[in-house]
Amino acid sequence: EDQVTQSPEALRLQEGESSSLNCSYTVSGLRGLFWYRQDPGKGPEFLFTLYSAGEEKEKERLKATLTKKESFLHITAPKPEDSATYLCAVQRTNQAGTALIFGKGTTLSVSS
Amino acid sequence: NAGVTQTPKFQVLKTGQSMTLQCAQDMNHNSMYWYRQDPGMGLRLIYYSASEGTTDKGEVPNGYNVSRLNKREFSLRLESAAPSQTSVYFCASSSGTGFGGELFFGEGSRLTVL
Numbered sequence: 273e274d275q276v277t278q279s280p281e282a283l284r285l286q287e288g289e290s291s292s293l294n295c296s297y298t299v300s301g302l303r304g305l306f307w308y309r310q311d312p313g314k315g316p317e318f319l320f321t322l323y324s325a326g327e328e329k330e331k332e333r334l335k336a337t338l339t340k341k342e343s344f345l346h347i348t349a350p351k352p353e354d355s356a357t358y359l360c361a362v363q364r365t366n367q368a369g370t371a372l373i374f375g376k377g378t379t380l381s382v383s384s
Numbered sequence: 385n386a387g388v389t390q391t392p393k394f395q396v397l398k399t400g401q402s403m404t405l406q407c408a409q410d411m412n413h414n415s416m417y418w419y420r421q422d423p424g425m426g427l428r429l430i431y432y433s434a435s436e437g438t439t440d441k442g443e444v445p446n447g448y449n450v451s452r453l454n455k456r457e458f459s460l461r462l463e464s465a466a467p468s469q470t471s472v473y474f475c476a477s478s479s480g481t482g483f484g485g486e487l488f489f490g491e492g493s494r495l496t497v498l
Contacts, residue, residue: 303485304485306485306486313491313492314491314492315388315474315476315489315490315491315492316427316474316487316489317489318486318487318488321485321486359426359427361427361485363483363484363485369483370482370483371429371483372429372483372484372485372487374426374427374428375426376424376425376426377426
């Protein structure tokens with residue numbers, strides 16, 4: 273069964289304290305892995321797409337990496353405005369069709 | 385440039401009532417989606433439309449119907465609302481005619497069924 277698991281469920285950091293969020297997946301026919309940010313009361317906002325193992329993408333304090341079984345979202349020197357829920361989604365294509373499978377998210381809180 | 389616009393933002397229904405959630409996008413995207421988001425469940429696909437004139441069921445389609453009115457608009461209808469349909473509903477769109485991964489989401493419609 274296709275599965276996307278994010279850990280931890282919640283993460284509290286002090287401003288400037290770097291850390292990583294994990295997204296592990298078991299799917300057949302991986303086409304891409306996507307990271308989203310969701311602020312309270314808002315819709316998810318697209319951040320990154322990763323297509324192959326070894327690929328990395330960066331945006332400000334965020335860097336996403338991909339291996340064959342998992343992806344990491346590294347947050348360097350976070351600020352309070354980085355507080356949000358981060359969602360991982362895996363796109364897969366197999367005989368059952370194409371689907372985008374979301375994880376349940378990691379809620380990040382950064383305090384000053 | 386508004387992106388994806390959903391209406392209404394909030395709605396309270398009684399069990400058995402019907403309603404339609406409206407969604408419009410101004411990005412000239414081909415594909416549109418309806419998701420629901422529940423605590424501890426993550427985002428689950430209800431229906432999607434890969435192009436104008438086509439619709440397909442997603443993971444949780446029971447109790448819902450959709451209409452792709454034109455390229456811009458994709459509506460979600462609850463014919464007889466049930467408390468289990470209390471949720472936050474998100475409309476999304478993507479470019480291309482297949483099932484995309486880079487989705488643009490609306491701000492959500494919060495539905496409570498009593």
